[in-house]
Amino acid sequence: MYAGAPRTYLAELRGLVDGGADAAAVVRGVIAALLDDAGVTVPAAVIAGAAVVPRPPDELRTPWLLGQVHETLLEPAARRRAGAHYTPVEIARGLVAFAREGHAVTAPRVCDPAAGGGAFLLAAAESLAADGLRPVDVVRRHCFGGDIDPLAAVVARASLAMWAGTWPDELDVNLTVSDALASSTDDDAAFDLVVGNPPFQNQLGRTTARSRDEAARLRARFGDAATGYVDTAALFLLRGLELVRSGGRVALVQPHSTLVARDARGVRAAVAEQSAMRGVWFTTERVFAAGVRVWAPVLERDGDRDRQVERRVDATFTPAPTSAQPQADDWASLVVDLAGVPTPHLRTDGVVGDLATATAGFRDQFYGLVGAVRDDEAGADPRLLTSGLIDVLGTTWGRVDARFAKSRYRHPRVALDGLAPDVGAWVRAQLRPKLVLATQTKVVEVAVDEVGDLVPSTPVIAVHAPVEQLWALAAAIGSPPVSALARQASFGAALSADAVKLSARQVLGLPLPADHAAWADATVLARIVPGTPGPARRRALEAYGAAACRAYGVEPGDLLPWWLGRIGHSGAGAE
Numbered sequence: 001m002y003a004g005a006p007r008t009y010l011a012e013l014r015g016l017v018d019g020g021a022d023a024a025a026v027v028r029g030v031i032a033a034l035l036d037d038a039g040v041t042v043p044a045a046v047i048a049g050a051a052v053v054p055r056p057p058d059e060l061r062t063p064w065l066l067g068q069v070h071e072t073l074l075e076p077a078a079r080r081r082a083g084a085h086y087t088p089v090e091i092a093r094g095l096v097a098f099a100r101e102g103h104a105v106t107a108p109r110v111c112d113p114a115a116g117g118g119a120f121l122l123a124a125a126e127s128l129a130a131d132g133l134r135p136v137d138v139v140r141r142h143c144f145g146g147d148i149d150p151l152a153a154v155v156a157r158a159s160l161a162m163w164a165g166t167w168p169d170e171l172d173v174n175l176t177v178s179d180a181l182a183s184s185t186d187d188d189a190a191f192d193l194v195v196g197n198p199p200f201q202n203q204l205g206r207t208t209a210r211s212r213d214e215a216a217r218l219r220a221r222f223g224d225a226a227t228g229y230v231d232t233a234a235l236f237l238l239r240g241l242e243l244v245r246s247g248g249r250v251a252l253v254q255p256h257s258t259l260v261a262r263d264a265r266g267v268r269a270a271v272a273e274q275s276a277m278r279g280v281w282f283t284t285e286r287v288f289a290a291g292v293r294v295w296a297p298v299l300e301r302d303g304d305r306d307r308q309v310e311r312r313v314d315a316t317f318t319p320a321p322t323s324a325q326p327q328a329d330d331w332a333s334l335v336v337d338l339a340g341v342p343t344p345h346l347r348t349d350g351v352v353g354d355l356a357t358a359t360a361g362f363r364d365q366f367y368g369l370v371g372a373v374r375d376d377e378a379g380a381d382p383r384l385l386t387s388g389l390i391d392v393l394g395t396t397w398g399r400v401d402a403r404f405a406k407s408r409y410r411h412p413r414v415a416l417d418g419l420a421p422d423v424g425a426w427v428r429a430q431l432r433p434k435l436v437l438a439t440q441t442k443v444v445e446v447a448v449d450e451v452g453d454l455v456p457s458t459p460v461i462a463v464h465a466p467v468e469q470l471w472a473l474a475a476a477i478g479s480p481p482v483s484a485l486a487r488q489a490s491f492g493a494a495l496s497a498d499a500v501k502l503s504a505r506q507v508l509g510l511p512l513p514a515d516h517a518a519w520a521d522a523t524v525l526a527r528i529v530p531g532t533p534g535p536a537r538r539r540a541l542e543a544y545g546a547a548a549c550r551a552y553g554v555e556p557g558d559l560l561p562w563w564l565g566r567i568g569h570s571g572a573g574a575e
């Protein structure tokens with residue numbers, strides 16, 4: 001970011017504050033030193049009481065330094081509360097450039113409603129100057145915004161003044177101390193571009209959760225969109241859309257939660273009503289010091305909803321293939337492939353529910369089995385099957401310990417005569433040929449219970465179908481394309497959880513393959529997997545996986561490495 005290492009200088013300033021100097025006075029001191037050097041006359045009030053500070057090294061003497069100084073000297077608790085983690089230069093520049101791409105407005109009036117040290121306004125100013133506008137005109141007529149923190153507002157003005165080489169009076173009017181979520185609507189529809197990095201305030205965090213009063217105020221202001229645990233950053237999207245005129249754009253950095261969180265649904269729906277998604281910037285890198293993973297939409301108020309969405313990834317803003325506009329509030333679909341989840345196009349013919357039924361046990365059934373489970377290698381009682389004992393196309397019963405109700409068993413069986421009548425009836429009803437499916441795994445794990453002696457322990461899902469169809473169904477459900485689909489569905493529920501999670505109802509909705517001949521091949525190969533130990537098992541999985549991809553019309557090369565990689569080399573291997 002800087003030619004030199006700012007850390008040493010920033011640490012020196014931090015040392016002054018730790019030694020008793022007032023942080024605001026130090027910030028004002030740096031403003032005085034930098035702007036004096038740049039020949040800019042600073043309003044007297046800004047440098048009143050400024051501390052004497054060491055002169056910044058030459059390579060750090062840019063307008064970008066001021067925001068960093070302010071951030072460094074913020075008291076940590078106040079910083080967390082305010083969500084004040086300022087934006088790296090390359091992200092601010094990249095997002096401004098992306099947000100302006102193809103925009104009909106050539107010289108936009110730009111607003112950052114939570115401007116902090118002014119990183120985004122600086123990036124916008126640079127971008128407008130590159131288009132030929134005079135810097136002084138840029139800061140007088142094109143840069144607007146505010147911050148709830150009075151010192152941040154001063155720093156943002158000083159950064160722009162240093163950049164322009166002058167401090168015009170308009171700066172003090174255009175950049176104000178204000179609460180963007182409470183502010184009056186004087187500014188509504190006044191801007192062409194709202195850009196920035198609003199505060200992230202996770203409502204599950206102790207320091208960042210809203211007070212009751214604040215929550216009530218935001219509900220009154222934003223209605224249903226402000227209910228529950230929605231992050232404050234998401235509400236800024238709605239404020240941004242109020243601030244731009246029709247055709248104007250909003251590009252605000254967001255935490256990943258805005259894409260998928262249930263509590264952000266109201267915001268997503270309101271955004272979809274008022275605007276089209278013009279672009280998406282996404283990264284799984286940690287580009288902020290705070291470590292929160294971020295993304296940003298580029299919204300166009302009243303924009304064209306038929307257009308493809310432009311996409312960029314990582315701090316480099318590298319172009320990625322376009323995506324369709326999201327359906328309703330399903331924003332996860334905008335980034336699922338960028339997060340490394342494959343999204344193959346499947347050729348399908350019907351769904352599992354056409355051939356089968358599926359059930360998952362309930363808590364009562366789980367507790368009904370407690371006390372009736374015995375470790376018994378060669379007994380006649382039915383075998384208990386936990387989720388952990390299911391592997392790809394088989395089970396590890398008898399070779400790996402099962403954990404059930406806080407105990408471990410190598411050969412868990414259910415003593416039928418020890419069960420309450422209702423649980424006994426339920427267990428007996430399970431004792432027929434079926435498929436058993438694990439939940440919360442890296443890939444879909446399904447096994448065939450041909451004999452019908454397995455008792456699925458909650459939350460294992462049992463899939464019932466005519467016995468002669470069980471292997472074909474297992475070959476479809478266990479296939480790499482179905483794992484990719486299931487991963488996509490789970491991704492929407494929680495971006496960070498790296499698991500496949502299916503309900504019994506979702507299992508019935510899984511598609512069956514269109515190529516019946518390839519499906520028959522995959523079924524034959526699937527049967528080989530469970531009996532194959534050691535390194536040969538990997539080859540058996542590969543052969544089955546490739547055939548199953550073909551059955552769905554998917555090129556194995558696109559999917560098989562992902563699927564095999566998620567299976568890994570661990571585990572005992574199924575039999």
Ligand SMILES: C[S@@+](CC[C@H](N)C(=O)[O-])C[C@H]1O[C@@H](n2cnc3c(N)ncnc32)[C@H](O)[C@@H]1O
Binds near residue numbers: 120
């Ligand atoms: C993440 S910082 C981002 C700053 C700036 N966009 C940047 O990238 O340099 C968020 C800023 O929002 C300010 N802030 C927090 N709540 C605010 C509110 N309700 N209205 C306006 N600003 C707010 C904080 O003081 C902080 O400066």
